[in-house]
Amino acid sequence: MPASPVLDLDLLSPAERSVLRLDGDSVPLGLTDVPLGVPVGPAVRAASLAPATARYDLVVELRGAAWVHGVVPALPDPLTLAVDLLRTGRRSMPIRPPREVRFRPDDTVRLGGVLVTTPLRTAFDLVRLEPEGAGDEVATALLRLAELTPPIAAALAQLHIRCPNKERAIERLAALPV
Secondary structure, three states, rough: OOOOOOOOOOOOHHHHHHHHOOOOOEEEEEEEEOOOOOOOOHHHHHHHHHHHHHHHHHHEEEHHHHHHOOOOOOOOOOOEEEHHHHHHOOOOOOOOOOOOOOHHHHEEEOOOOOOEOHHHHHHHHHHHOOOOOOOOHHHHHHHHOOOOHHHHHHHHOOOOOOOOOHHHHHHHHHOOOO
């Protein structure tokens, strides 16, 4: 397995990371830093979120996943993470657990060692969970990235297991601009 393109927070103190930034050898990205000159794409953005996801192998979803896929310019705060109940089951966590979701196997992809919802699943969840019109622009960009038309995305969304607001989300996906 190749080395991660992001700096390991366990190996560098905050002072050492500050020196790297001041010397122009690294830049902040996500929850860590990347060495200057590393091309930043979805895998590197995902790897930069490993400090929040690695311990319990959590899934980056919603606008955090949209950031990983490169369709929103800034990492949202707070970052939305989920436990994949079908993959991991319920795990005890010392903190308040994130959302518990039943993802199908093709709803997530591992990028940079981190599980992230696919562009289609991210678009589906955004139009399903955000107020009318709020996630439409991002969802449209995600569908373009996945090379899916709104009618095809809506048809694929029919395959999702039961979830709240599913029918509304399918209607919203179908109505997105091409």
